[in-house]
Amino acid sequence: MRRWKLTVAYDGTHFHGWQRQEVPGGEPLRTVQGVLESTIRSTFSIDVRVVGASRTDSGVHARAQVAAFDCGIEIDGERLARAISARLPDDVAVIAAEPVHEGFDPIGDCVSKGYRYTFRDACPNAHRAGVFERLWVAATPHAVDPARMQAAAGLMVGTHDFAGLAHSIEDRATTVRTIHGCSVRRMPDGTIAIDVSGTGFLHNMVRILAGTLLDVGRGHREPGHVRTILASRDRSLAGPTMPAQGLCLEWILYPKTGRQA
Amino acid sequence: MRRWKLTVAYDGTHFHGWQRQEVPGGEPLRTVQGVLESTIRSTFSIDVRVVGASRTDSGVHARAQVAAFDCGIEIDGERLARAISARLPDDVAVIAAEPVHEGFDPIGDCVSKGYRYTFRDACPNAHRAGVFERLWVAATPHAVDPARMQAAAGLMVGTHDFAGLAHSIEDRATTVRTIHGCSVRRMPDGTIAIDVSGTGFLHNMVRILAGTLLDVGRGHREPGHVRTILASRDRSLAGPTMPAQGLCLEWILYPKTGRQA
Numbered sequence: 001m002r003r004w005k006l007t008v009a010y011d012g013t014h015f016h017g018w019q020r021q022e023v024p025g026g027e028p029l030r031t032v033q034g035v036l037e038s039t040i041r042s043t044f045s046i047d048v049r050v051v052g053a054s055r056t057d058s059g060v061h062a063r064a065q066v067a068a069f070d071c072g073i074e075i076d077g078e079r080l081a082r083a084i085s086a087r088l089p090d091d092v093a094v095i096a097a098e099p100v101h102e103g104f105d106p107i108g109d110c111v112s113k114g115y116r117y118t119f120r121d122a123c124p125n126a127h128r129a130g131v132f133e134r135l136w137v138a139a140t141p142h143a144v145d146p147a148r149m150q151a152a153a154g155l156m157v158g159t160h161d162f163a164g165l166a167h168s169i170e171d172r173a174t175t176v177r178t179i180h181g182c183s184v185r186r187m188p189d190g191t192i193a194i195d196v197s198g199t200g201f202l203h204n205m206v207r208i209l210a211g212t213l214l215d216v217g218r219g220h221r222e223p224g225h226v227r228t229i230l231a232s233r234d235r236s237l238a239g240p241t242m243p244a245q246g247l248c249l250e251w252i253l254y255p256k257t258g259r260q261a
Numbered sequence: 262m263r264r265w266k267l268t269v270a271y272d273g274t275h276f277h278g279w280q281r282q283e284v285p286g287g288e289p290l291r292t293v294q295g296v297l298e299s300t301i302r303s304t305f306s307i308d309v310r311v312v313g314a315s316r317t318d319s320g321v322h323a324r325a326q327v328a329a330f331d332c333g334i335e336i337d338g339e340r341l342a343r344a345i346s347a348r349l350p351d352d353v354a355v356i357a358a359e360p361v362h363e364g365f366d367p368i369g370d371c372v373s374k375g376y377r378y379t380f381r382d383a384c385p386n387a388h389r390a391g392v393f394e395r396l397w398v399a400a401t402p403h404a405v406d407p408a409r410m411q412a413a414a415g416l417m418v419g420t421h422d423f424a425g426l427a428h429s430i431e432d433r434a435t436t437v438r439t440i441h442g443c444s445v446r447r448m449p450d451g452t453i454a455i456d457v458s459g460t461g462f463l464h465n466m467v468r469i470l471a472g473t474l475l476d477v478g479r480g481h482r483e484p485g486h487v488r489t490i491l492a493s494r495d496r497s498l499a500g501p502t503m504p505a506q507g508l509c510l511e512w513i514l515y516p517k518t519g520r521q522a
Binding site: 090093136 | 271322343346353354386389391395397
């Protein structure tokens with residue numbers, strides 16, 4: 001038996017998020033975990049459980065989600081990735097597979113994660129980006145100033161209680177998280193990209209962080225308002241939860257995952 | 262009554278092409294023309310026929326298709342484009358509207374058109390591009406040499422009988438067309454882009470031209486083979502018809518369309 005680390009890319013548009021969801025008396029919802037498990041099962045005739053590092057929500061994308069599963073078949077990583085990908089639907093792909101030590105835990109071993117939130121501002125038709133980017137880019141009718149957003153983003157960095165920037169925190173032991181970096185840039189194509197990295201994120205945290213920075217960028221709030229949100233732990237002071245399609249899990253960092261092979 | 266020239270962008274993935282298609286005893290197929298006509302109808306409570314410059318096939322995209330329709334409502338172009346776009350589904354948008362002289366004919370007045378065909382070569386999983394580009398980029402397992410493709414592309418330029426590079430030509434008065442330019446480049450993202458412009462194109466001509474250049478690029482044919490295809494008028498000597506998703510109508514040029522406003 002060997003544990004494998006998979007790097008998985010997906011277009012989240014037509015997935016009900018990462019995590020397998022059973023529907024009592026019905027077909028399970030289409031999720032990335034569910035599709036991966038059933039594809040691996042049918043490819044190798046084995047029963048598997050695929051554990052993902054990040055439970056991305058419905059509609060959220062990933063360039064490099066990380067997942068682990070155990071498998072007794074002797075095969076090299078490149079062939080494994082190709083064999084699974086060839087049978088996956090075209091909106092998800094295994095872009096790498098490497099053997100890892102048997103205790104590798106994609107959630108617990110994670111050192112940091114990076115997300116990007118992308119939106120287009122000053123969209124004449126209120127809430128839609130262009131037809132060729134609408135699946136990955138959110139839109140706002142307001143024009144924003146990235147420099148104002150960056151001033152607010154800098155205040156997110158550090159170890160804070162992010163209760164005011166999260167959804168459904170009741171089941172969390174702690175709402176303290178550490179943000180390593182948060183930068184805002186206007187990209188060559190005119191979209192605004194918010195890159196945020198940290199040890200972990202609360203539910204909807206990146207999308208609420210993006211909505212809060214947008215409020216600042218359009219002049220609705222001052223950058224220093226971020227301090228008030230963090231101190232108050234009050235969700236109602238933060239900006240809106242931005243739509244899922246603008247969010248992408250970009251990378252997940254692990255300490256050197258000593259190969260077993 | 263005023264004639265309007267619309268510039269229309271669409272993601273062709275979920276359209277059965279441009280042209281309205283009635284289904285006897287059933288719902289009409291979802292086409293760009295059909296969706297535009299029904300949206301304009303419901304927006305302004307008028308009955309319209311929208312005439313497109315190019316009858317793009319099922320799955321083919323457009324950044325700037327041109328269409329014309331007549332309308333008695335007094336409105337300025339920017340408001341007209343916004344009013345229609347706001348009610349269109351999110352995979353099609355009117356990006357500009359301008360009043361034109363009453364004899365403007367989007368098909369007959371066209372001076373030239375530009376298409377781009379985009380594919381990714383050396384794809385490990387045979388026939389699929391990445392999950393974030395699969396809707397607009399075709400894929401091939403073969404590695405190609407763009408310089409070889411360019412040598413073949415240069416032989417396409419000029420006025421030739423393109424019968425060997427077209428599908429279902431029986432109903433055409435002539436299969437002679439003029440290609441103004443045909444260039445092949447590897448783009449910064451690693452994809453191969455074939456840009457071709459000309460007075461007009463036969464059915465499937467750009468997709469067969471792309472398949473023929475791909476055959477040359479992978480070393481399966483010599484660049485000079487293009488001369489043989491053109492001279493023979495024999496479709497069986499040309500390359501495969503490349504898939505629709507790689508094709509995009511980029512622009513259509515008209516002589517100065519004297520404004521009426």
